[in-house]
Amino acid sequence: MMFDLTGKRALVTGASGAIGAAIAQTLAERGAQVALSGTRREALEAVAARIGAAAHVCPTNLADPQAVEALVPAAQAAMGGLDILVNNAGLTRDNLALRLKDEDWQTVLDVNLTAAFRLSRAALKGMMKARFGRIISITSIVGVTGNPGQANYAASKAGMIGLTKSLAAEVASRGVTVNCIAPGFIESPMTAALPEAQQDKLTQGIPMGRMGTPDDIAAAALYLASPEAAYVTGQTLHVNGGMAMI
């Protein structure tokens, strides 16, 4: 079977959210154990219940640096190691730059970018030793194109791409790959919150004529996590229905 993850151990942050839950479920369906992280324990437990015995719940507030440092060791203890890290947790605090508060800038950078770096640093040691590892970070189309009202979010997502390329160059010789997935508009609470008129307008800008689903992102994550993607590193895989062709 291609894309077989039997025996692999994955940590997915933001697993209580739409995309993270789909990624965790897909990796588990292919045989991986999955550690689920997010701030809402009950939501994580609901996802774990759907997945079954392969799931472990590791609640963490990624805005808290000490909690971030504790997450990879907790996941390794629960699963006996860590082969795949999916940096998927993310949040928005949108405002025009002229009105953007320092605090909203900082929170978005801390959770979306700094936590991804710290988790990657912690995960890399064991991956390098094992001569196998996969780090996959969920960035966004707006990290490449920019977006009015999202200076903080777009900066954090662009930062992830630079982080990914640098890490990829550092550890390629050790069998560890580091990549990004850049979703376009995906059906989720994040996009459902937009007014309907705006959703229609956005859909018109997508050649595929529809928003993406969390499963569209999960399939990309499965590919990058798989042994078959061993020669793909430092890349950003755009999954956006043709909305931007980069």
Place this chain on the structure above:
Amino acid sequence: MSDVAERVKKIVVEHLGVDEAKVTEQASFIDDLGADSLDTVELVMAFEEEFGCEIPDDAAEKILTVKDAISFINENAG
């Protein structure tokens, strides 16, 4: 030759895949043994594991030769 020196040299030979004869105490990991910067990080990780000690980043940066590693471990581990 001390036991620590033997064990350090064994790790270096195994990790860098170099001829044992080249691993003298004066040998520099990077200049003489062909290590890159990532190899030196991995060597430090391997020393930490073998000797059950923690080598802080500022000390690790000063471990450039086989002798540096042996001295650090003799002074700080065991």
